[in-house]
Amino acid sequence: MKTLILGGTREARELADIASGERGFEIVSSLAGRVRAPVLPVGEVRVGGFGGAEGLREWLAGNGIEAVVDATHPFAGGITANAAAAAAALGLPVLHVRRPGWLERDGDRWVRVPDLALAAEAAAALGKRVFLTIGRQGVAAFANSEGWFLIRAIDPPEGAVPPQHELLLARGPFSV
Known part of the structure; x- marks a missing residue:
C-alpha cells in the first residue's frame, strides 16, 4: 500500500521505518522544510508544502497514494486540516498520530492561552x-x-x- 506520512517528528520516522520494513508498505514521507538539516526517515522523502488542501489532493491523486498518516508536530494545525480535507475528497483513509500531551500534576501551575x-x-x-x-x-x-x-x-x-x-x-x- 502506497502511504504518505506527513512527518518531521520522531514518531513519523519510527513509523516509516516499521511500515516500510516489517510491513512492506511503500512509504513517501513529507517534511515541511522548517528545519535546515532534518533527520530523514527511510524511504522516499519530499520537502515543502503542497499548496493547501487542493494542492495536497492533487498530489495524492497524481502519486497513487492509498492512505495518509498525519504524524506532524502538534503545532502544525494547517497541514492536519488540509490532510483531512484532501483525504476525504479522495475517499482515502487518514490516520492522525499524536504524542500524548503533558498531564497536569499536583503542585503544577498551568496557565493556558490560545496563542x-x-x-x-x-x-x-x-x-x-x-x-x-x-x-x-x-x-x-x-x-x-x-x-x-x-x-x-x-x-x-x-x-x-x-x-x-x-x-x-x-x-x-x-x-x-
Whole structure:
C-alpha cells in the first residue's frame, strides 16, 4: 500500500521505518522544510508544502497514494486540516498520530492561552526567567518581552528575539 506520512517528528520516522520494513508498505514521507538539516526517515522523502488542501489532493491523486498518516508536530494545525480535507475528497483513509500531551500534576501551575501573543503577555506576569521551547518560528512574539529567556530550538530564530536571552540549539527527544 502506497502511504504518505506527513512527518518531521520522531514518531513519523519510527513509523516509516516499521511500515516500510516489517510491513512492506511503500512509504513517501513529507517534511515541511522548517528545519535546515532534518533527520530523514527511510524511504522516499519530499520537502515543502503542497499548496493547501487542493494542492495536497492533487498530489495524492497524481502519486497513487492509498492512505495518509498525519504524524506532524502538534503545532502544525494547517497541514492536519488540509490532510483531512484532501483525504476525504479522495475517499482515502487518514490516520492522525499524536504524542500524548503533558498531564497536569499536583503542585503544577498551568496557565493556558490560545496563542503565542497571549503567551508572551502571560510569561511577563509569571516571572523573570522563561524557558521558551516553541520552535524558532514563534520566538518573535516574545521579542518585546522583559525578563530573561532560554530559547531552545533546532535552528536559530530568523526574526526578532527578546533582548535578554540565551540560545540553546539542540534536537530532541530529551530525557528529563
